[in-house]
Amino acid sequence: MDATIDRVLSRRAQALADDDGFVDGGTYDGDQLDREERSALRRVQGLSTELEDITEVEYRQLRLERVVLAAVWTQGSVEDAENSMRELAALAETAGSEVLEGVLQRRQNPDPGTYLGSGKALELREIVEAQGADTVVCDTELSPSQRRALEDVVKVKVIDRTALILDIFAQHAQSREGRAQVELAQLQYLLPRLRGWGESMSRQAGGQAAGGQGMGSRGPGETKIELDRRRINTRIAKLKRDIAGMKTHRDTKRSSRRSNGTPSVAIAGYTNAGKSTLLNRLTHAGVLVDNQLFATLDTTVRRSETVDGREFTLADTVGFVRELPPQLVEAFRSTLEEVGEADLLLHVVDGSHPDPEGQISAVRSVLADVEATDVKEVIVINKADAADPEVIDRILLHEKHSLAVSARTGRGIPELLELIAEELPKPDIDVEVLVPYARGDLVSRLHDEAEILSEDHVADGTRLRARVNPDLASELTPFAAAG
Numbered sequence: 001m002d003a004t005i006d007r008v009l010s011r012r013a014q015a016l017a018d019d020d021g022f023v024d025g026g027t028y029d030g031d032q033l034d035r036e037e038r039s040a041l042r043r044v045q046g047l048s049t050e051l052e053d054i055t056e057v058e059y060r061q062l063r064l065e066r067v068v069l070a071a072v073w074t075q076g077s078v079e080d081a082e083n084s085m086r087e088l089a090a091l092a093e094t095a096g097s098e099v100l101e102g103v104l105q106r107r108q109n110p111d112p113g114t115y116l117g118s119g120k121a122l123e124l125r126e127i128v129e130a131q132g133a134d135t136v137v138c139d140t141e142l143s144p145s146q147r148r149a150l151e152d153v154v155k156v157k158v159i160d161r162t163a164l165i166l167d168i169f170a171q172h173a174q175s176r177e178g179r180a181q182v183e184l185a186q187l188q189y190l191l192p193r194l195r196g197w198g199e200s201m202s203r204q205a206g207g208q209a210a211g212g213q214g215m216g217s218r219g220p221g222e223t224k225i226e227l228d229r230r231r232i233n234t235r236i237a238k239l240k241r242d243i244a245g246m247k248t249h250r251d252t253k254r255s256s257r258r259s260n261g262t263p264s265v266a267i268a269g270y271t272n273a274g275k276s277t278l279l280n281r282l283t284h285a286g287v288l289v290d291n292q293l294f295a296t297l298d299t300t301v302r303r304s305e306t307v308d309g310r311e312f313t314l315a316d317t318v319g320f321v322r323e324l325p326p327q328l329v330e331a332f333r334s335t336l337e338e339v340g341e342a343d344l345l346l347h348v349v350d351g352s353h354p355d356p357e358g359q360i361s362a363v364r365s366v367l368a369d370v371e372a373t374d375v376k377e378v379i380v381i382n383k384a385d386a387a388d389p390e391v392i393d394r395i396l397l398h399e400k401h402s403l404a405v406s407a408r409t410g411r412g413i414p415e416l417l418e419l420i421a422e423e424l425p426k427p428d429i430d431v432e433v434l435v436p437y438a439r440g441d442l443v444s445r446l447h448d449e450a451e452i453l454s455e456d457h458v459a460d461g462t463r464l465r466a467r468v469n470p471d472l473a474s475e476l477t478p479f480a481a482a483g
């Protein structure tokens with residue numbers, strides 16, 4: 001086995017993304033411990049997963065078990081190229097396959113015909129044969145014709161990075177919204193590639209079912225492709241409507257949270273940076289995690305408390321990846337937009353990664369795509385326990401709002417909590433109220449949302465002096481205590 005790939009494999013793959021953010025309804029409690037469970041659901045060998053009805057793309061899993069990776073390296077250092085291939089290996093493993101080997105070709109530009117140059121493509125063919133691989137994964141998004149041409153040379157299934165990522169998302173999506181978003185992205189990816197799929201399937205079947213017999217021939221395959229295309233378009237339209245409906249539902253929940261005046265923190269960052277670990281660490285560190293209230297929230301949103309006792313929400317989000325397929329960005333737009341509406345963004349980056357700065361810019365470019373750049377951003381350099389201190393210092397120096405933590409050991413977490421308390425909008429209206437005992441609900445809201453300056457229990461109720469936000473202030477107007 002090639003030395004590069006050896007190292008690639010020593011870094012275990014991690015799941016690409018937590019899809020918990022898309023869980024609909026309140027039955028699933030957003031627990032982040034489901035990674036193992038998910039791997040247990042990985043594809044079963046030997047089951048046919050070939051797409052029979054093209055409209056059932058939702059249930060389609062790419063059949064890739066033993067893969068060889070292929071990449072063209074056009075610019076940047078050899079480290080960049082190797083990192084990219086390591087990431088591809090991690091993605092392939094996440095999708096449930098075994099990575100056997102990787103080939104990297106240095107070239108000015110990818111070959112428009114076969115992606116790799118024709119000589120390398122033949123070499124790849126030999127490697128595939130020698131290793132007994134059944135799939136080649138290319139580190140790019142291939143054009144439909146490139147994919148077919150390369151498949152013709154290597155004689156096994158060829159898929160690209162986009163299809164691989166879509167496949168992982170499809171495996172991980174659990175909620176109705178998440179599944180719909182992924183299916184939409186898959187169909188949009190598939191649509192321009194229909195002819196290709198048809199042909200390769202007919203080739204596998206050894207039949208002449210699909211088209212491709214040359215220009216102008218409208219065989220039965222052509223008709224089927226037309227039909228499939230129409231059905232896919234219908235399905236896409238329906239999915240878009242469904243997703244829009246679910247977005248409305250989520251918007252309502254979010255706006256009710258906001259009108260409560262509860263400040264919100266969003267955790268975003270590159271996949272595997274430690275976002276979920278951080279969420280767990282922070283919410284357990286919080287004095288209060290109210291399971292009762294929690295049930296009414298979107299499920300990756302958790303409640304916590306600032307060090308000075310104000311409630312806030314903390315949301316985990318889908319992991320980002322370099323060159324996130326545009327179909328996915330589009331499909332997940334509504335979910336990603338939520339990041340832009342938070343009061344504070346914790347942008348988590350893996351300080352122990354070989355290229356943390358690359359991760360930061362990849363995440364920022366996705367955030368820019370969904371216009372989520374107005375929110376105040378703090379770079380949280382995670383895995384400080386494993387990172388090179390020099391790298392941490394370098395990032396701290398370049399990023400004005402940054403700090404180093406370890407979600408695993410807890411290092412830096414108190415400082416992070418301090419920072420959250422400082423950065424979140426503070427209530428600033430002074431009130432003095434006498435709340436009757438019958439309105440215990442208002443008193444507990446004051447405790448959750450306001451800064452209490454004094455509190456007395458008197459004959460007709462609780463007398464409080466507090467600093468509150470505008471919403472609560474107006475609700476308290478009837479109870480204003482005479483000076």
Ligand SMILES: Nc1nc2c(ncn2[C@@H]2O[C@H](COP(=O)(O)OP(=O)(O)OP(=O)(O)O)[C@@H](O)[C@H]2O)c(=O)[nH]1
Pocket residue numbers: 014015016017018269270271272273274275276277278318319320382383384385386405406407408409
């Ligand atoms: N050494 C070290 N490992 C950590 C730390 N935080 C998280 N990890 C590990 O990093 C891996 C990824 O952690 P997650 O919390 O799942 O990362 P994530 O950002 O939520 O990943 P996705 O949801 O897949 O995008 C896990 O193996 C964690 O145990 C840390 O502070 N130090």
Ligand SMILES: [Mg+2]
Pocket residue numbers: 017018275276277316319
């Ligand atoms: Mg996660």
